[in-house]
Every structure is written in C-alpha cells, then in structure tokens.
Amino acid sequence: MTLTQLEIFSLVAELRGFTLAAHRLGISQSAVSHAMKSLEQELGVELLRRHQSQVELSTIGEQLLLRARAMLGLANTLRQEAADARGMKSGTLRIGSFGPTSSIKLLPAILRRYREAHPGIEMHVDEGPDRQVIQWLEERRIDIGFVVLPEERFDTFTLIEDQMVALLPPDHPLARHPALSLKDLCEAPFVLTEAGSAELVSRLFMAARLQPNIRYRCAQLLSTLDLVSRGDAITIVAEGSLPQAQDKAFVKKPLLPAVKRQVGLAVLDRRQASPATLAFIELATRIHHH
The missing domain is CATH 3.40.190.10 (Periplasmic binding protein-like II)
Structure with missing residues (x-):
C-alpha cells in the first residue's frame, strides 16, 4: 500500500469519478483505475462501486476513507516537520x-x-x-x-468576540425600541442567513422555546441585508459580519438579554x-x- 494509492483513493471518493481524479492529478485514467484495483486486491475488500460514470463508496470504503485521510494528514505533518527543520x-x-x-x-x-x-x-x-x-x-x-x-x-x-444584533427595516414598528427580546422578533417574517451564525440563531430561539416566522433562507449575508432593507423581513446577525460603512437601509438593535458570539x-x-x-x-x- 502506498501513499500515492491512498491519495488517489481519497480524490476519487471526493470527486466521485475516475476521470475527474485523473484530470486533477495529471495522470491517465487507466493509472487511476489500476491503482484502485491493486489497493482493493491488497486489502481484499471492494472500496468503490462503479456505476456508468459515477463512483460510489462501499460501506467499508467509507470507513477506510477516514483512515486513509488520517494517514495522509499524518504524512503531511511528517513532511511539514521535515520542512520545518529546513526552515519551513x-x-x-x-x-x-x-x-x-x-x-x-x-x-x-x-x-x-x-x-x-x-x-x-x-x-x-x-x-x-x-x-x-x-x-x-x-x-x-x-x-x-x-x-x-x-x-x-x-x-x-x-x-474575537462580538454580539448578535437584530436588523430591521427603518420604518418597522419595532425600530423605535432601544433593545429587542427574542419574543419581539417572532411575529414578523424572518430571514435566516446560512453564512455564519445560522446554528447560533436557531439554537437561541430553541433554547427560549420560541419559533421565529422563517420565510427566507439566504446563503449570503448580502441577500439577507437586501431583504431587510426592502422591508421584506427582519433578522438576527453578528455585529462583526456587518459591512464597515453602516447602511441607512436598516437599523440594528441590541438584543435583550445581550447575546455574545465568539x-x-x-x-x-x-x-x-x-x-x-x-x-x-x-x-x-x-x-x-x-
């Protein structure tokens, strides 16, 4: 078993295909399938199931992939320590x-x-x-x-540590309050950003046994800010993720009680x-x- 075989195995698993792995490694596709065959023969188990163009991992393949990646990680550390001796x-x-x-x-x-x-x-x-x-x-x-x-x-x-803040359209009825509780934020349509603190925001509401009215899920913070400034939704985001130049298109309010994020x-x-x-x-x- 060689590190090269493990590297090829890891890449085939990640890209789910022999051709893609061969392209990425700059070797022929037959070299890839040969490496996989000999690895499977040596281990005596089927690692990959080949369908037309797709490749899927067998159950033991999934398990051994984690081992292979751990070995590759350690090999990388070994190379690094040697490189370190040469001054990184x-x-x-x-x-x-x-x-x-x-x-x-x-x-x-x-x-x-x-x-x-x-x-x-x-x-x-x-x-x-x-x-x-x-x-x-x-x-x-x-x-x-x-x-x-x-x-x-x-x-x-x-x-770093910052805090979570509520964002509202400027003309929102809640915009007059100095600070807002989670309960205040359950009525209006809510947008959840998947980018950074989605888990944290979901956990906050769950811990308080509250259910925000989630109408939108955005992959990017920019689309979240856009929805708020258009008046379509409110949200909770981390203060540190907001653009430096504070937008007039929304107001931010601290939460009560305050919620810190690290x-x-x-x-x-x-x-x-x-x-x-x-x-x-x-x-x-x-x-x-x-």
Missing part, C-alpha cells in the same frame, strides 16, 4: 473560512502577515457555511478552520497539527488578541 521553506496549509466575519474581517490580515513570514508555504482557502467548515475539519479536508465557538469536538483558539480557529487535534498550522494559529492569535 515549503509545504501546504488548507484553511476553511465562513461568512464575512472570517473571510473579510479576520483572514486578510493573517494571510498577508503569514505570506511575509513563510513565503514557501502554499495556502488554500475554501469558503463555505460554518457547518461545512466543521465537516471539512472532521473529514480532514482542511488543516484549520474558522468556527463559531464553543465547539467541543476540536481544539479551539478564540480570536469566533476562533479550530483544529482536529493540536498534537497532530503541522508546524505550518501551528504557525498560523500563533500568528492569528497574536494579531487579533486584545
């Missing part, structure tokens, strides 16, 4: 980011400084909803991710994290720690 001149770092808070407020400054300090490290940034980032971490598709805290499953490092970095296991990952954490906490 090469290596890769895969980062997962969600929503405007991490992608626009936190990440750029860290990336810029990191590039200056470690120009040889190649960085890949993937952006998705916060739930997606957590899944990527668990599947070892990324080395480090920005998450809304607390997050029990990982080793985490706090970067954003930080997460890794699956800090003891297995590569030097490049640890350097990223160290730099990020230095830049953003107040």
